[in-house]
Amino acid sequence: MALRCGDTWEVGTRVAGGSFGDVYIGRNLLTGEHAAVKLEKARSGNSTSWHQEVKMYRCVTPHPGVPALLWSGLASDGRRGIALELLGPSLDDLFNALQRTISIPTLCAVAVALIERVAWLHSRGIVHRDVKPQNFLCGRIALDDGEGSAWRPHVAFSPSADDVFVVDFGLAKAFNTRSGHVQFKRHQGRAGTARYASINTHKGHVQSRRDDLEAIGYMLVFLHKGRLPWQGVKASSRRQKHKKICAAKSATPLVQLCEGMPPAFALYIEYARKLGFAEQPDYDRCKSLFEAVLHESPCVRPDWADLDPTSFACVQALAASREQGGAAAQGEVEGGADALRAHAHVTQHAQSEHCAPAPVGAKQPHGAMPASAKGGASESRRARPEAPVDIPASITPPPAVDAVAVCTVVKRKIDAGRSFSPRRTRSSHVRQRVAAS
Numbered sequence: 198m199a200l201r202c203g204d205t206w207e208v209g210t211r212v213a214g215g216s217f218g219d220v221y222i223g224r225n226l227l228t229g230e231h232a233a234v235k236l237e238k239a240r241s242g243n244s245t246s247w248h249q250e251v252k253m254y255r256c257v258t259p260h261p262g263v264p265a266l267l268w269s270g271l272a273s274d275g276r277r278g279i280a281l282e283l284l285g286p287s288l289d290d291l292f293n294a295l296q297r298t299i300s301i302p303t304l305c306a307v308a309v310a311l312i313e314r315v316a317w318l319h320s321r322g323i324v325h326r327d328v329k330p331q332n333f334l335c336g337r338i339a340l341d342d343g344e345g346s347a348w349r350p351h352v353a354f355s356p357s358a359d360d361v362f363v364v365d366f367g368l369a370k371a372f373n374t375r376s377g378h379v380q381f382k383r384h385q386g387r388a389g390t391a392r393y394a395s396i397n398t399h400k401g402h403v404q405s406r407r408d409d410l411e412a413i414g415y416m417l418v419f420l421h422k423g424r425l426p427w428q429g430v431k432a433s434s435r436r437q438k439h440k441k442i443c444a445a446k447s448a449t450p451l452v453q454l455c456e457g458m459p460p461a462f463a464l465y466i467e468y469a470r471k472l473g474f475a476e477q478p479d480y481d482r483c484k485s486l487f488e489a490v491l492h493e494s495p496c497v498r499p500d501w502a503d504l505d506p507t508s509f510a511c512v513q514a515l516a517a518s519r520e521q522g523g524a525a526a527q528g529e530v531e532g533g534a535d536a537l538r539a540h541a542h543v544t545q546h547a548q549s550e551h552c553a554p555a556p557v558g559a560k561q562p563h564g565a566m567p568a569s570a571k572g573g574a575s576e577s578r579r580a581r582p583e584a585p586v587d588i589p590a591s592i593t594p595p596p597a598v599d600a601v602a603v604c605t606v607v608k609r610k611i612d613a614g615r616s617f618s619p620r621r622t623r624s625s626h627v628r629q630r631v632a633a634s
Contacts, residue, residue, distance in 0.1 A: 201273040206280050208234050208272065209518030212510050217246065217367065222518040223280050225267075231338075231515060232267050236278035246367040247277040253366035254279070257321050262314040262362055284362055285336030285352040286509040288420065291501045292330060294508060297423040299500055301459060304421055305487040306358035306496040308465075311413050312487075314363040316480040319406045322373030326404050327365060327389045328412035330420060334362045335501070338515060350515045351506035358499035372405050378475040379403060387435075391442050392425060396470065399443030407472035410483065414466035415446075418455060426454065461486040 200208035202223060209222040212233065223234035237247055254266040268280035288307070292299060299307070311333065318325055325332075336354040354360060368388045372379050382403045389398060395411035398404055419425050427445035432438035451463040465486050472478055506512050 198273075202234055202236075202278055202280060203268055203270055206232065206234060206268055208236070209521060210514040212514040218278075222283070222514045224518065231283050231518070232280040233264075233283045233511075234268075234278055234280045236272055236276045239276070244277050247279075249369065250366045251279060253323060253369045254281075257318055257323065257366075260317055262310075262317055264362060264364060281364070283338055283511070283515070284334045285338055285354070285360075286334065286511055287331050288333045288335060288361075288416075289330035290509060291335060291504070292420050294504050295500050299420045301421065302491065302494045302496040303358050303500045304417060305459075305461070305490045305494075306499070307361060307420075308413070308417055308487040309484045309491075310359045310361035311417075312410070312480055312483050314361060315409045315413065316478075318363065318369070319372075319409070319478070322371050323366075323369050324372050324404055324406060325363065325366070325369050325409050327368040328409055328416060329390045329393050330416060332363065332365045334364060335499075336360055338511060350512050350519070352509060352512060354499055354502055356498055356502070358496050370404070379405070381474045387439050391439060392419070392428060394439075394442075396443055396446050399439045399446070402474075405474050406478055407469055407474070407476065410472070410478055411466065411469040414462065414469055417462060417465075418458070421458060459490045461490050 202208060205225055205227060206223045207226055209224060212220045212222060214220065218235055218237045221234045221236065223232045224230070225232070237244060251266070251269045254263070254269075257263045258266060264281040264284065266279060266281060268278075270278070272278050286294075314333070315325065315328070335358075336352040337360070338350055339353045380403075384401050385403045387394065387398055387401060388404070389412070391399070393412040393415045395404070395408040397411075398408055415425060426449050427442045430438060430441045430445065432441055451466055455463040455466070465483060468483065469478075507516075
């Protein structure tokens with residue numbers, strides 16, 4: 198019997214995997230729509246990472262730069278998981294497909310989008326803490342070639358390269374609590390990927406907004422040059438490795454690190470490094486550095502616009518799942534996409550009412566686009582299980598209202614000749630009565 202996620206999602210072909218879970222193509226049995234289903238490897242015990250990721254997705258959606266959370270819970274094999282909007286390949290996939298280098302115009306367009314995505318997370322009181330190419334996806338998967346040929350999945354990219362989506366909130370953490378910004382602390386766990394981590398993260402300082410921005414800077418240099426000076430460092434322990442990489446990052450002049458690149462990249466990293474622990478970043482200033490480069494050298498078409506779409510794992514997995522689904526699934530997919538998108542919109546709207554207010558002085562970034570899950574890379578390291586994360590109650594929404602259950606209650610009342618109030622169907626006692634029936 199096929200692996201199921203709840204009563205709605207069927208798990209298909211595996212797309213990617215990491216040390217903490219696997220990503221599969223999922224199919225909605227009611228509408229035929231596909232999604233990215235991320236399942237943990239562990240099948241029992243408490244999962245701080247899973248609970249935290251669900252909370253974070255509910256807090257930062259809806260937003261065009263973050264994926265819609267379509268489902269969360271236990272799969273039929275006992276593993277915890279989530280279903281997210283299915284999107285295109287990661288920056289890492291594109292980087293490898295482009296012979297491990299991305300041009301400056303495309304990279305600057307991506308940089309502006311990355312800053313906007315991270316600025317949105319920060320405006321919700323959250324730091325990502327695992328900025329890396331694998332956690333940013335580009336483009337949307339389309340199900341035809343635009344010429345009437347159904348079911349030829351490919352990736353539709355934005356011509357301006359701004360369709361970047363941030364995913365994977367397993368390490369994300371709230372920095373804006375009931376009492377304000379979290380306090381500065383030393384000797385903390387070094388969460389994230391060492392290659393892109395900020396200098397302060399290597400030192401064991403608690404992470405804040407500045408660390409996400411600094412990590413973006415190192416990632417941009419890597420995506421253009423294909424290598425960073427501190428790669429390949431050997432050490433006897435993880436602590437020693439962080440210490441050596443920290444020393445290398447501190448000793449490498451930014452002019453040398455960004456040699457052959459516009460000054461904007463070095464200026465950006467320098468600005469991020471100089472930010473105070475609780476200081477509000479000037480996101481517009483950061484974006485303007487790269488926008489100035491784009492003014493001189495516009496990104497007419499992203500580097501990956503002409504890549505073979507069938508070379509991407511997400512497209513291959515979708516095609517394989519489609520073949521496994523058989524002809525019956527084709528009609529469902531072609532006719533059910535609009536219904537699922539409407540359902541996702543309603544769910545997101547209900548969740549957004551309970552999200553955290555933006556921190557004082559935070560600016561909401563403009564521009565963006567929606568995303569999907571991606572498996573962690575081997576270099577990424579999850580922090581050791583911590584005590585329950587201090588996420589303010591204001592950003593922890595109650596479970597979304599089950600529309601099917603509410604309709605069932607309404608129908609029973611009508612059949613019984615009783616009146617009902619739409620407002621009452623939204624309250625918690627309705628869900629309790631449905632559960633008891």
